[in-house]
Amino acid sequence: MPAAPPAATRRGRPGYDQQAVLTIAVDVFNRHGYEATSMGVLAENLGISKSAIYHHVPSKGDLLRLALDHALDGLEAVLTDPAAMSGKADARLEFVLRGTIAVLIERLPFVTLLLRLRGNTEVERGALERRRTFDRQVAALVDAARSEGSLRSDIDPRTTTRLLFGTINSIVEWYKPGGAVSPEKLADDVITMVFDGLHST
Amino acid sequence: MPAAPPAATRRGRPGYDQQAVLTIAVDVFNRHGYEATSMGVLAENLGISKSAIYHHVPSKGDLLRLALDHALDGLEAVLTDPAAMSGKADARLEFVLRGTIAVLIERLPFVTLLLRLRGNTEVERGALERRRTFDRQVAALVDAARSEGSLRSDIDPRTTTRLLFGTINSIVEWYKPGGAVSPEKLADDVITMVFDGLHST
Structure with a gap:
């Protein structure tokens, strides 16, 4: 977490950029569940006021959308890499599985949030649809x-x-980045x- | 779900036995989360009064304990089967993995509940400790x-x-009993x- 900003700059510019707000929000969503997390709880975890959060994003749904985009953009980029698009299907599949694992570890809390979605809001349903498209493309491989x-x-x-997905996705449940086993x-x-x-x- | 009991027997004996109450409770816990489920919500899903639930179990925690016992008793029985206790370790490991999959499918909602535990109450922590002991015994194999x-x-x-656990446990996320693939x-x-x-x- 970044150091507290100087008091003089606190109002309106609370010392976080959007990415930092997002990272902390995703952590809170993963610990308490998206639905159970209010903007008030988020503000408390960020140590800033509710109005300071709205300086960065218009709503909780926007935070969720940005977080899920970060996970899905990473996963989808694996499929559009040239190594995923030509050559023997076996090698392309291996490339995609390795790429999926790399994104999963690099963006661990974001992918964790994606994998735990229940689909109760429009933003969640949109993300689940993108995830299903990704899954279908791997299934085709x-x-x-x-x-x-x-x-x-x-x-x-x-x-x-x-x-294959079960084995790979379960990594979010136990893998600790920085531990004995490298990505x-x-x-x-x-x-x-x-x-x-x-x-x- | 059993048919509604005749009105005459409704008070005090609401037409469910403890196992039926448990099955519905586990389903509600899995859909809404254990913590988010009140005895009032459970009563609504069962179509009976709160006091009728207390006829079967003293508290929500007892329902959770009974449900987790059902999952853990099944898993632990695999490890004490003679086929898990002697012979080549490779064959014993295969027996235990097959047995774990069988219990997971046979008691799917119960094992799902166990796998999603966060450990916020004494009952949950006790169940997680039993799960860790099970995991350690498989790790030893x-x-x-x-x-x-x-x-x-x-x-x-x-x-x-x-x-191995990641692959097997992820089955609860997608397997539909009664579908094309038998257990x-x-x-x-x-x-x-x-x-x-x-x-x-």
Whole structure:
């Protein structure tokens, strides 16, 4: 958290930029739930007045939208990378899974918020629709990798996609950035397990 | 949901047994969150009076405890099955993972509730402690399977355990009992992916 701003600049310019407000808001949303978090609770956590928050964003819904955009923009950028768009489907799928893990770790609280959405507001439903589009594009890659013979055919492609996302998304529940396992090593481990299995060969 | 009881028996014996009250309560907890659910909301969902709920259980905390016991008793029974207690660690681990998946599906809403706990009350903390003990016993099996040479050694055993639980626990987020994939086939698919990998051989 940034140091408290000098008193002289406090009114109207409370020492946070929008990104800092967003980061703290996402942390509060993840701890208490979006719906249970009022602008008053947010102001308390930021140590600024409610009117100072409105200096940065017009509403709680806008904070949510900005936060979810940050998660989704990152994920969608993986799919439009040239490495995701041409070549063998198997290699493209691996690239996308590695990229997804990297975004998930780099934007951990933002993706956590996205994954816990229930879809009760227009902003949430819009984000869930973008997430479903992302999921469908990965599912299409799974299908393509299966069709080219790279993936085993005794597991239903929908189950395959669900298990891949389940394995990757569950990382938000336990991974601590800065710990013993680097993001790159974790991505290696996930790719090794899901494609080659844990059994020693 | 059971049919509404005849009006004559409504007072004091509202037509639900404790298990039926529990099943509906767990559903409401999962939809709205345990903390956000009052006894009044529960009574509304059950279509009975608050005092009729107290006929079955003394408090909301008791409902939570009964629900979490149902999930944890099922999981712990897997570990005390003879097939989990002797033989090659690799086979014991596979047995425990299959058993965990079976309990997770059979008691889906109960395990979902357990997995979403935040640990804000004594009952929740007690359940989380039992869950941690379960997790530690599975981690010990992973270590044993690695030591006997069955599991690859290039992935840290803690990461291995996290990924295994991540993959399995995420099933609660998407699996629909009664759908196209039977619990047994799903267990086969998970075991195939995590041990042998998705790549065709």
